[in-house]
Amino acid sequence: MNSYTNNNVRVRFAPSPTGFLHLGGARTALFSWAFAKHNNGIFLLRIEDTDIKRSTKEAIKSIMDGMTWLGIISDEEIVYQTQRMERYRELLKKMLNEGNAYYCYSSAEEIDKMREEARKNETKPKYDGTWRPELNKIMPNIPKDRNPTIRFKNPSTGIVTWNDMVKGRISFKNEELDDLVIARSDGTPTYNFCVAIDDLDMGISHVLRGDDHVNNTPRQINILKSLNAKIPEYGHLPMILGTDGEKLSKRHGAMNIMEYKSKGYLPEAMVNYLARLGWSHNNDEIFNTRQLIDWFDIKHLSKSPSQWDPKKLDWINSYYIKHTDTHNLVNMVMPMITARNYEPNENDLGSIIDLFKERSTTLNQLAENAIIFYKETINIADDIKNKCTDDQTIQLIRKFISIANNVDWKIEEIDRVIKTIITENNITMKQIALPLRIYLTGEANTPSINKVLLLLGKEKVLSRLRKTLDNYKQL
Structure with missing residues (x-):
């Protein structure tokens, strides 16, 4: 395949807008972008929206929003397949004229029958070549009431091979490949044809995508070869598994990437975590975007599936919040x-x-x-409330109110009030700090109680403590 230098790398991410940008798609976009940037190349976005019935403007917006949030930006104008129909028709005509494609008049019923026969014979289902033109072959009469599809005339012999950037050498025998339909009976081009033509016209040098596309690659290579085009280098990324080892699905967290934004995750943390799903640089777990670009080496992509770990994402996100x-x-x-x-x-x-x-x-x-610091009313859960309704605790809170009411609200004075109560009542810090936390915040665990008291302010502290005591009187 093609060798590359730092000035001719052009990589694309090509989602179909039939749904939101999910985790697997976001990782593919990130790896493609990082590879392009590492090689001083160009990263491109292509929207593969030829499935008119299922493609939506909402899905396109979701994809754009997700990529923008992650900081993955196309270096050139975004390409939409629906805006390239004339170009597809032009090359379909060219392939027909040059004998690399042909009209197929087989009906859907006839195709189904071919597949059924293949299943009975335990062979791979494929088109039987009824309408494939060959030297000295007598062709059937063309039906008058049927619009034809257009099929690619796939080579009948030989092997399609490429050195996959992730998986290594992969080969397919041409005899196992079908003469795939490249235009439907209504004239609309099909997926593999459009992808091949787009990669040609966009000058794509490298393609990184999920390994569910491995079977598409030999077909796209053959289409490109029929047009005497340069063949990109391909790399197929293993899938992401859920926490149970099964293919990642919505129950594991395979949701709209923007839902992670709404759940309070930082984009830097998500980029960091996604990069570690199938790529590594030594033992580094935390790295910024600049480091990702500098370190990104295709050789360090894993050949094995990676596993989604929400606890690790939480850990990385907490790190970024702290810093x-x-x-x-x-x-x-x-x-x-x-x-x-x-x-x-x-x-x-x-x-x-x-x-x-x-x-x-x-x-x-x-x-x-x-x-918690802005609420007018604090709700205390019953299981927590039971920890601080005894008479001794209530008396301690009353003493705190009495002493605190007469001090300047400074951290030193707050410390002195608490120490006075501990000393005079021969109690531990926990015996006064825990009920103060619960009365004031409704939580049993908070940062330093002294700092919580200071930030709440004297007026709010005393008001909340009195209200809570009044509520306890009514129990």
């Missing part, structure tokens, strides 16, 4: 909080985020933790 500038986190979390009809103060929110960013897995979790 993201607080001001940037404020800009991301603020809209989540205001969407819930709370009005956070930007300065206070920054301090709250600093308090929780070390222990948050997602932006959503960070927002939920921050909202």
Whole structure:
């Protein structure tokens, strides 16, 4: 196949807009983009929308949104197959004129009968060549009431071979390949034909795609050879498996990539995680986009399926949250909080985020933790409530209110109040800190209670403690 240098690499990602951009598609796009950028090449996006009935504008938008969120941007104008019909017709005519394609008048019933006969004979189902022109062959009479399909005249002998960039050498015997239909009876071109022509016209040098396309590759190579075109180098990526070892599906998390955005995952974390699904650089787990581009070597793509691990994604996302500038986190979390009809103060929110960013897995979790500081009413779950309704705990909270009511609300004074209560009542830190957490936040686990008290503010702390005590009186 073609050798390549750094100035002629052109790679494409070509989704069909019949659904959203899922995890497997996003990984393919990422690898294609990283390969192009590593080789100072061009990354292209092609929308394969010839399936008019199933393609939707919503799906196209979903794909665009997902790629933009991940930072995977086409270097040239996006190509839509539906805008290239005239070009397809031009090359169909050329292939017919040159004898590389032919009209086929076999009916659907006749094709079904051929397949049935093949099944009975335990042979591979394929077209029997009734309308395939051969030297000295007498052709059937053309039916007057039937619009023909157009079939590619696949070579009947020889072998199609390519050195797959991921899987190694792959070969198919031509005699096993069908004379595939390249245009339907209504004149619309079919998938493999369009893909081959698009790759030709777009000057594609390398194709990275899922290994479910392996069987399409010899057909596309033969079509390109019939047009005396350069053949791209192909690489087929193994599938992604779910946590149970089965093919990744929606129950594992194979959903719209944008749902991960709505769940509070950072795009940098998703790119980092997707890159590790089938590619590695030494033992590096965390790396930025620049490092991915610099390190991306096709030789380091795995030949084996990779396994989806949501816990690892959570770990990577938490790492990126911890290492993201607080001001940037404020800009991301603020809209989540205001969407819930709370009005956070930007300065206070920054301090709250600093308090929780070390222990948050997602932006959503960070927002939920921050909202605790803006609520008017705190709901305490029964299983937590039972930990702090005894008489001793209630008395401790009353003492805290009494002492705290008369101090300046500074971290040193808050520390002194808590230490005074611990000393005077001969208790542990946990015996006062736990009920304070529960009364004030509804949670048994929070960051440092002193900092929580400081950020809530004296007025809100005393108000919440009194309201909770009043509620307990009514139990």
